[in-house]
Amino acid sequence: MKKKVISALLSVAMVATLLVGCGSKPAEEAAAPAATEEAAPAAEAEAEAPAAESNGTKVGVAMPTKDLQRWNQDGENMKKSLEAEGYEVDLQYASNDVATQVSQIENMINGGCNVLVVASIDGSSLGDVMAKAKEAGIPVVAYDRLIMNTDAVSYYATFDNYMVGTKQGQYIVDALDLENAEGPFNMEITAGAPDDNNALYFYQGAIDVLQKYIDAGKIVIPSGQVDFATVATQSWATENAQSRMENILSSNYADGTNLDIALCSNDSTALGVENALAANYTGEYPIVTGQDCDIANVKNMIDGKQSMSIFKDTRTLAAQVVKMVGQILSGEAVDVNDTETYDNGVTVVPSYLCEPVFADINNYKELLIDSGYYTEDQLK
16 A cells, blocks of 8 residues: 555544544553653753743643653653743643643633644544634644644644654564565564554554565464554553453464564554563564664663664654744745645645654664763663
8 A cells, every 4th residue: 555545544543443442541541551651861861951031922832641751752852942942832741631632722722822733642633622723823733643634734743654664664574584585474463543643654654565475475463463443552552552462472372383573563562562472472582663762662672672663853853843833933934845645634734754763773872872862871
């Protein structure tokens, strides 16, 4: 399936969401393992530089939750960068509860914000509050998660989500030399949240790379669980991924059958899979993919429990969004590099896509330590 076709599938994924369940999830996140709440990168640990004097412009930044490391990083990087440009910043975290996020955005609108930057919890549940922003003449930048079914979103800034999946898939191809190896190799898939439209891009990018090997019988999936709705992980929750993988292992691998590939869309799901493997698996250790380079997962990478993780430097994305906010407020042309892919069901949203890279045991020091993203002590 080609990249542009995914937009047509998003509506299907959103329907599937109703079957799987969406909306408020604070209880699930409260139960998330402490490993997902590790310390922030070194860049954040440093003493913050004093903010520039406010220029009277206010930017509202709505983030989903503090319970995943990456959103803490995104929010703090965004706040720091915007304040350095002289903007007043209203940064809010919604505890992964849609109603809370809606209320926070309403308060930002009523509180005089000139621009909104919104990382949605459920991209299909913000239509009404987005309409209020549009009525108030407030531009909206969707941050990393596309806001669906509204014409009130001005721009979208993210990493190339389809490329995230293709890089995970290609890593598997290269690691197993699938072009030349006979196989078969056993694979299980753990995708992301069904109410996060990015999850479908991650999933489809990887499947598009691996499909020909599945069709040729070089990759087999003993559980038979392949379609996105079946392999999705509600809330991206580590415990949900772990429970599902434990069931898969007990049903298909208890006899000593090897699992060769654990295709995981991000690090919180990968951590759940790794926990399940530690408790319920006796075969040879599989290739495990991930995304976000969370501290717990990088430690697992160093220990041989995870093969790779897509690195999306949130400092890069924050810098790009700050630039876009400045261009919006000054009336300049806003930098975008994709005007075709991201159809939210009402309009194609002009987008800026940053390019992700992958980290593994061979390059993590260069990408994560030498760049100042983490210190060596954080990864011990």
